[in-house]
Amino acid sequence: MKIGRTHSAKKMLAQLMLLAVPTSLMVFYLLWDLNRFYVILENNWISQGTYFTIGLFLSTIFYSYRFRFITSATIIFISCYALYKAAGTFAFGEFDAFYFSVQLLIFGFLFSAGWLAGFGFSRTRFFTVIWSVMLLFIQIVVVSKTADIKVNVIINAFLPVLAYTFYIIYMSEMLRNMNEDEPNFIFFLSKRLGGFTIIMLLLLLFIFTLFKNDFQAVEREWGGSSAMNGKGNEKSENMNKKDGKGNVSNKDQTKLTGSLSKDKQLVFVAKLDNYFDDNVTPNPLYFTAFYYTKFDTLTQTFERDSMMPRNDLFLPDPSKIPLYFTVADSSAIKNSLATKNRKVVTADIYKAALSPDAYLAPSTGFSCQPVTVPKEVKDQYKSAYRAKMWVSDLNSAYFIYNPAGNQQLEAFQQLRFEKLREIQKITGPDKNFMSYYTFMPKDEEYKKIASLAKEVTADASAPIDKILAIRDYFLSKDEFGQPLFKYSDNPGIPGIPSANKLTYFLLENRKGYCAYYAGATLFMLRSLGIPSRIAAGYLTVDRSSKNPGWYWFYADQAHAWVQVYFPGYGWMDFDTTVPDVNTQQSPQPDGTPPMTVPQTYIVADGNIISIDTIKKQINMEVKKMIYHDKDYETASAKDLNIDVSLATITADTGEVRLSSLKKGMHITAVSYSEELKNILADKSDSLASIIKKLPIPTPVDEVKVLLIEGLKINKKQEEQKANEPIDWEKTIIRALLILLILLILLFLIPSIIWQYMNARAKGKSDLKAYHCYRASLYYLNQLGYERGDMGPLEYANMIDARFKSSFNSFSNAYQKAKYSNLPLSDSEKEILNESYQSFIKKVRTQIPLKTRISKFLNVYNTIHYFTQPKIS
């Protein structure tokens, strides 16, 4: 059974290269974009794109033969489905099986899409139009969702798809209309492709310049990234800030704006050792970064104040602390002014995108100890630290939410309120404290807030009841049974720019995000004389029971809430933000927590003296050391030779190579080696004597580099360069210029060749006759007098008839010189040597300049001169 071809091999190859390749590139790009928004895709855009590409290529090749679509596609579908079912019966482990089948589904979907696309491009016409237009419209939606609003980024994302849409329509039509018997097939294709590219670039440039102002206006208005940099602007805000390296952290200030942009990046993962009284059920806590205690009425921004009285904010820089060494500040505990119902709790924080210098812990943190990240997850988590906090029993993330029917939680909530109800009047440690934390601006607007607060808390006497009244007010329903206050990321701004956003929120709009609720609550409480402040950090969500005590924090969990001071108990968390109906079901799954680190036997901190990259050893001078969990220090540094052949070397940016380490760098070396387990230290041992006991070189499992400002590791620079988005305008202009230059060169080629040949003909050499003849022939050919398949004599006669020259004699002499054994006569020699220039001159004078120039622009003639004639 012979299966004929719908398309010849040539055409199929052209289809593969010109249609399939750009399509798969476009799909790769689209998948990469989509992966940023939908976590279920798990950022596997490369493998997903590959599935699609395989389907596309195979189907293009397959359907270049005359197979019917329906039957072949049905068979493939059935076999994929059978595979899927079969995979379901092999139970690897329940988690793996599910994962595997989801991956298989994704694979199946993408492969089928590629298969369908291949068939569509290869055999149908209408598919191309539908596919490209659909892709364009989808991309418009996806690009608009971008969180990073800069002109370059948007154009980067959008322009390729727009160009692709029209390119695909053009190319598929061209391939359809192409005649394979056409000679110079490749030349024809490249001519058309080149012309189309030039036109597209020109048009894109032209229209982009028209729209440039509009794009810049959008960037100015909504520029989310500048908001990310802490500047903020009129229309939008982000609770996180991102620096150039992609590190996320909380901002020093939060502005009230019309729109909050959120994104779903994983920021950090924490293990919290806080339990309820049964010591089994984990009790999550909000993680605090800063406290906002000041409000700028002009810009309507909440700000930090490092001079706040009884500053209990402990803010170390974990990136500057050597590994496993602890920094603690007990003044934080003192300033928390809390004595009742408090305990010390530990938390391990693993930073995924969190800035290396950020320190987050449930309030009130007082200790920080950087720890190593387990090897398996080193690419996910850049660094980690262990924090210790002075935490209140009465604080809980659950308490801050609505417990919503959970009996145990409701009971605890009641207990909490009962305890706090005992305080009938709040008094601070001193007058300064109270006046600072109950400060309110004197504005008219704030008087309105005060009167609302009085109204809402009219029936409450104890401070806790007043707080509860405010909370209940936000949760109340209006006369139609609808919630009075709603959560919105885009509350919009009051019509008058200078209007007070908080009063607009409280009295008119009644829609806002956490900063609005926190701010309103803050002022309402302060107006009632209750000392309060805003805490900024991350809200904790306990999603899965599989990993008790582990919590995942995504960028959209950046949050602000209110803390109220209760004498004896300290600052208590209260969150009055109403639940957001849209994010009730949190889509982000929790991953697998990092495993715990094995027992460390030695941690040595010091500077590098020398590095041996061949033996993979480092010689370092040690001043501080932890051996078997005991601290040792010495005044004079001691040398230690460590073996790093099996060690992972990291910095805060991630893993680095041994070759990038330099002398003088400050490193911390950690070892879990069993060898050191049995080498015990006595009471009398000092750092020096322990080092003597150690094997040389000491095996080491981890080396952490502390970066000093002066020494930069090149990788970071490269990353930074890569992050700069492409400037499209410049790129397009550059491309056009290059094309223009190439085009000019192309047209100048005949003249260049002529100059070369002429020069050789005029010059002196043994082969002068040959060069003269060749140059003459070339010149005549370029001017349109091609020789074709005429013989030399015939051709020469034709030339002479046209130009009235004596090319004949030259040609004869040349032929004689070339082929015959007879010697040349003197006259013949003279002809060969002299007649060339006069001949050329004669020809030149007989052809007008304009004709000559136009003929010398004709590249086809040049090509014909150099190519063999086809025997047809």
Place this chain on the structure above:
Amino acid sequence: MKALLRNKNRLSLKWLGFYIPFTFYFILFAVVSVIGYQWLQTKAGIPDSAFADIFKLLLHFAIVFGVTILIAGFSTALLPFLYMLFKKRKGGINFRISTPPSDIESSKQPINIIIDPVLKPLLGFVKIRLKYGPDTFSDKFSLIRKSQKKLFSTELKGTYYWELPEIREYRIEQAVIYFEDLFQFFSFALPLNTSSDFHTYPLTKNSQSLNASPRKTEETSMRIEEIKKVEGEHINYKNFESNDDVRRIVWKIYAKNKELVVRIPEILDPYASHLYIYASFYTIFNANESDVLRIPFLNYYKTICWSVYKQFQQKGFDTRYIPDQSIPTAQMEDLKSQVRYSISVSKWHKDKRIQDFIKTKDASVVIISSLSDPQQVQQLLESNGNDITFIFVPLTEGLKKQHLGDWIQWLFVQQEKDAMAVYKTSWSISLLRLKIIKNEKRLKELLGQYERSTIIQR
């Protein structure tokens, strides 16, 4: 009258259809764009948010860009069209069609076209459609150009290999030239008058070897340089007997062996020089009513006739082909082309019966088809069955039967759109089918009795 009017209307609609400036592809694109746009409007999102602003801007950008590029395409197709129209009004268009006879035996007729002057749309296409009947048009095609000489030429010169279904004479009356843009969205058509006649050739089909010998003597002006080798030269000799013709003595053998031998059999006429082939296009069925008879059967029959002629020619015989209908005279260079032309333009007829047409004394080969009258054939056979080689062409073999394997293949493989497929289906439901098959059987029986007759196998 009504039918004529109806045909005329259909024709003018079809004709009009050629002149619509945009293609179906463009309509598809427009429809999909509009639907997509409607869908996008539902996704517009909350007004006065970052999403909505960017969304509107991008949509706007895309629309402006799309419209611009479409206008660019439209104008690149419109300008050459207007230029050509202008030139046509002035009468300055040079449009020539030539149909050289192809030496290569293929079913495609090469058509050389030169149009001058013509501007080609930038990155677009120039296509041509030919009208070769009152309401029959060829497909749109673009010309294959030989390698280009000039950079900017206003001349369009190239060849098109046209696959024509029938073996007959064609006349091109008009051509329509299309200017299409780079996306194939717009096409502008312009009719041009021309005329060209050509005829397609019958193909050659290699079939089994045929036997026949010349019976007709003609005067040749050629000197016979060599002794013609006649079949059976060394086997069929007999010694000279008194009443044999003296002229038939083989003198060569006498020179060698001093024997007098005579060539036999007497049936072979040693002076017969030419082999006459008579092909009968007589049909007892009504050929004009059935497409199947008119086209595939006729093509197949013509192919076989031509193959038979060629085979005998290649064997060295001087062959003559005698048509049984009047062939319009055409200037042909050589005899072969003349015969080819005769065969090409022959049609089924009911005019001349076989007996009236064939000169039984001269005929060497008679070709008959399944449509011939068995009675006539029988008459002929009875008198001349041993002298004349009858070649029977079973026409139903022209259409292959559908096997079971074919059906399975059809499920998986989409075969090329074959004109034959249409004929196969109409043949299988045709009323004439059984009658023709019966006729064939009868003819096969008749011919089976005679040794000299041959049945052409597929």
